[in-house]
Amino acid sequence: MKERMLCYLKNISFVIIIALLGVACGDDKEESVNVGNEGGNGTVIGTVAKVDVKKAGSLSSLIGDDVKFNIMDLTVTGDINGDDIALIREMAGADVNGDETKGHLSKLNLKDANIVAGGNPYYIYSTTQPCYSKKDIVGAYMFRNCNKLETIVLPNNITEIGGGVFGYNNGDKHDNTTLKTVIIGDKVSSIGSGAFSGCVSLANINLPNSISYIDSGAFSGCINLTSIDLPTNLYMLNYGVFSGCTNLARVNLASVTQISEGAFSGCNIKEFIVSEDNRVYSSLDGVLFNKDKTELVMYPKAKLSQNYVIPNSVTLVNEDAFGNCDNLTSITIGDNVARMNSLNIGNKLIEYIVTENNTNYSSLDGVLFDKDKTDLIAYPTAKVSSSYIVPSSVIKIKKSVSFNSNLTTINLNNVTGIEAYPFSGGYIREFIVPVANPSYSVENGVLFNKKQTVLIAYPMGLMKDYEPNGQGSNYIIPNGVETICAYAFYPILEMVTVDDAIRLKVYPLETLTIPASVQDIGSLAILGVLNLHCKSETPPRLTYPDAPLTGRNIYVPMSAVNAYKQAVGWREANIIGE
Numbered sequence: 001m002k003e004r005m006l007c008y009l010k011n012i013s014f015v016i017i018i019a020l021l022g023v024a025c026g027d028d029k030e031e032s033v034n035v036g037n038e039g040g041n042g043t044v045i046g047t048v049a050k051v052d053v054k055k056a057g058s059l060s061s062l063i064g065d066d067v068k069f070n071i072m073d074l075t076v077t078g079d080i081n082g083d084d085i086a087l088i089r090e091m092a093g094a095d096v097n098g099d100e101t102k103g104h105l106s107k108l109n110l111k112d113a114n115i116v117a118g119g120n121p122y123y124i125y126s127t128t129q130p131c132y133s134k135k136d137i138v139g140a141y142m143f144r145n146c147n148k149l150e151t152i153v154l155p156n157n158i159t160e161i162g163g164g165v166f167g168y169n170n171g172d173k174h175d176n177t178t179l180k181t182v183i184i185g186d187k188v189s190s191i192g193s194g195a196f197s198g199c200v201s202l203a204n205i206n207l208p209n210s211i212s213y214i215d216s217g218a219f220s221g222c223i224n225l226t227s228i229d230l231p232t233n234l235y236m237l238n239y240g241v242f243s244g245c246t247n248l249a250r251v252n253l254a255s256v257t258q259i260s261e262g263a264f265s266g267c268n269i270k271e272f273i274v275s276e277d278n279r280v281y282s283s284l285d286g287v288l289f290n291k292d293k294t295e296l297v298m299y300p301k302a303k304l305s306q307n308y309v310i311p312n313s314v315t316l317v318n319e320d321a322f323g324n325c326d327n328l329t330s331i332t333i334g335d336n337v338a339r340m341n342s343l344n345i346g347n348k349l350i351e352y353i354v355t356e357n358n359t360n361y362s363s364l365d366g367v368l369f370d371k372d373k374t375d376l377i378a379y380p381t382a383k384v385s386s387s388y389i390v391p392s393s394v395i396k397i398k399k400s401v402s403f404n405s406n407l408t409t410i411n412l413n414n415v416t417g418i419e420a421y422p423f424s425g426g427y428i429r430e431f432i433v434p435v436a437n438p439s440y441s442v443e444n445g446v447l448f449n450k451k452q453t454v455l456i457a458y459p460m461g462l463m464k465d466y467e468p469n470g471q472g473s474n475y476i477i478p479n480g481v482e483t484i485c486a487y488a489f490y491p492i493l494e495m496v497t498v499d500d501a502i503r504l505k506v507y508p509l510e511t512l513t514i515p516a517s518v519q520d521i522g523s524l525a526i527l528g529v530l531n532l533h534c535k536s537e538t539p540p541r542l543t544y545p546d547a548p549l550t551g552r553n554i555y556v557p558m559s560a561v562n563a564y565k566q567a568v569g570w571r572e573a574n575i576i577g578e
Helices: 002-025 082-091 460-465 558-566
Strands: 032-037 040-045 048-053 073-080 107-109 113-115 123-126 129-131 151-153 181-183 227-229 250-254 271-274 281-284 287-290 295-298 307-309 330-333 351-354 361-364 367-370 375-378 387-389 409-411 430-432 440-443 446-449 454-457 474-476 492-498 501-507 509-514 529-534 553-556 574-577
Touching: 073 082, 271 281, 271 287, 351 367, 460 492, 460 501, 553 558, 558 574
Parallel strands: 048 073, 073 107, 073 113, 107 151, 151 181, 227 250, 250 271, 307 330, 330 351, 387 409, 409 430, 474 509, 509 529, 529 553, 553 574
Antiparallel strands: 032 040, 040 048, 123 129, 281 287, 287 295, 351 361, 361 367, 367 375, 440 446, 446 454, 492 501
16 A cells, blocks of 8 residues: 555656646747737737738738847738838848848748838839839839848739849849749739849749740849740840859740840850740750741750751851850851851860852861852861961951961961951961962061051960060061051960969060051050050050050150150050150
8 A cells, every 4th residue: 555655656746747847848839929900910920920911001010120020931911012011121131221130031922912002112222213112013122132031922913023123232242142932923024124133042933924024134143043934925035134144054935036135145055945836936956046947046055065067957047156155066067058157166166067068168177168268267266276377279367267276376378368356365476478478478477468567466475485474575566567457466365363363364565666657556456565665756546545555654755755645545654755
């Protein structure tokens, strides 16, 4: 009996101890607080709030100052105006002026809310541009600088998303790093300029088929977007809509019939998809064409193939069709291509190949020519040869030509015409011209016209031997030269790593002496020169302001100092008499 009593007392003690522990530790459940007045009602449970606003402008009476900065998950139904949106902004990290608050709101559900006009500005972009709420519109800059907001469900009834809605600007920081997911209702018809620009964490967004207009730069810089399906009612892509979306690999154009310049600049697209119902565009193996595939519109920059054969149906290749293609090493121009407007392809192209039946183009050793090889049209950007002899049949180097950084010696052979500036910024160390050439000549490796009255190009590749800053390099232009052509002394520019930072490296000529005979100096002709000695009493004419000489040392005859100090283009330099 005694043992039973002891056992009973022990059990009672255990129950009492457990009960006391429960009181001491408290209940793990969050306390539910009901809020309500004539403006609406709702509940707040810890960091989660659900509020139904009965009277626009009364959200602040339902979510007080004591809890607004603690809430992380907010669902709002009912009518909301500028005052309510201003409060939501505060909760999401930014006040009406865009300054940071103590808010922590990361998840916002406005699916069943109605934006109405009224109240004070929700955001003041500038003293002359306050932003007021408008019926069924997510207005301009509505969530600008809201740096806590990660997920948002926009109201079902909205018809328009304004410009810069989710932008961010805090000092030198311009990227919205927090917004990840946006859900858009199926009544939206337009998205404004830069609406999601710089939202670098945005990875998920639905674009309902109701959208018929997306303004310029709307998704520029959204580097986490990898795939996009465009709405079936969207017919035009404005300038730079997806520019800088570096991970955008797949694009379904659906019904888009017009693509503006730069819409996909900086994107690494691997595949274009086009609806069969699209009346303007089509795709084949991920490449974008016009409807009947007679025009090659755009080759995906990041398409993995190293070789590409342009289909025989194609007669026209658009100007930007092959811009910055990362992987192409070889391209074959099909039978019927009559206009190849996209040249200097990518940075890995080794060769152009032209089919025998093509009546407009030909190729030799990977270089592109017209059919009878009288015009040199394009030189591959990655051709490995360090020297090149232009075929004897060629009489003209077209303006489309840019000789790559591997080329250090070029023999112009019988060329009598050079369009534009194919040698500028190149690594040429020596020009060679046969004595019999009727148009050009070479003196000490420098390219001139036949009479040597025009200096066409200096072999700036030599500057790689003079470090630092061209130290010890010097050139005296021969007497009798009257004109220095544009880009004649244009420097080699390289991106190099210095102290773990990528910087621009320039290889200049230290000293250039210009004789009194020179009368004209072309655009950017002396950009790659540090110090100039001008022998003329009269300042040569400069193409200006293309090549400002600010900070350069210009040595001139003592009697001509004032003339140079007053001359257009020269007066910005440091004029020194000698």
